[in-house]
Amino acid sequence: MEDRMQIAIDGPASAGKSTVAKLVAKKLGYVYCDTGAMYRSVTLLVLRRGVAPDDAAAVTALLPEVHIEFKPSADGQLTLLNGEDITLAIRQEDVTNNASAVAAIPAVRTELTNQQREIAAKGNIVMDGRDIGTTVLPHAELKVFMVASVEERARRRFLDNKEKGIDVSVETLEKEIAARDYKDSHRETSPLKQADDAVRLDTTPMSIDEVVDSIIKLYEARQ
Template sequence: MKAIKIAIDGPASSGKSTVAKIIAKNLGYTYLDTGAMYRSATYIALTHGYTGKEVALILEELAKKPISFKKAEDGAQLVFLGDEDVTLAIRQNDVTNNVSWVSALPEIREELVQQQRRIAQAGGIIMDGRDIGTVVLPDAELKIFLIASVEERAERRYKENLEKGIESDFETLKEEIAARDYKDSHRKVSPLKAADDALVFDTTGISIEGVVQFIQEKAEKMVDMA
């Protein structure tokens, strides 16, 4: 049975990562958190005080400390820069608020997209991000674009932050998510948009289980057809 490539795109806090991880586990697929890769590059930029004019230095650090993913004993995915565990550090608010400009740098995108494509070559992979279906995996057999209201996405992010011990203000989160949407959809390089052949699914008011069921049923049909 052929293993397919699944691309899940959408704006910030639309449930992409949560859903992708569950489906990957259910189908026995590899899950690649592309957002964590861009967050890692952002973490490097902020840690060293680099700006958009110092792309070469960010790439140099990425070469010295390559991004890798490991599984914790409880099955959770850990993100490393070299030997440094940055799993929690890349989810802090300063990284969240700066990832848009770093991910918009053409040189950064080119490097990370090439890494992502190499990993996906064999199939049996599910990726989530903002340009997976349009740029990274335009040949993916199944493309999903998740959307949800700003209010609901802010509520999800607020709950996630509480669980991780990250302080946040609900109204501020709403403003930040709306601003992130604008930046992501208006950037010159790989703007946020649904692929022409993507299935657009509004998750507002729908449980994680409901979203997983919808996508997994589509994936299983694709596998049967492959």
């Protein structure tokens, strides 16, 4: 049987989706599409232009200017916005805290969903986000819904921030993550939810390698 496959990995903020998706794609030799980076890219442009993240009309007006590319690098993958390397810039706290508002705008989701489907149509792919299995790739052969407790996700974000020299308390991160969960799951357009045919994977007690191995086993079972 041909091993061509679309793998959709969804879940709430800081569940480790991007890290795991990158590793799964690398192991399988698949293309990796970081949809979260795409929404962050739009958010970065919005903030740079001084536009309110929840001003749907103003944000929508910026969309024709958005050209996002992913390019391989020695460290994994670069995110480019109109040719500029914004890989680190889109991980800043102000971008993180405003991405949900931008992602909730229907026109933004429509535009980026179209771009994501174009990327997926080119071949084997691992794609992670909030609505990949439900909206972007509803016919994906393997869907995984990754979850973890708010406390564990805040701890992971805290350690990640510490490495980057960002000083934010675990308590603050817990509040931010809980608030983002609410926004993501209650937005009108493509809310965060588990697809009916997705495998739920609680990563709270698991290491990154264990999560990757679990998804690889699910992949092998689909072959």
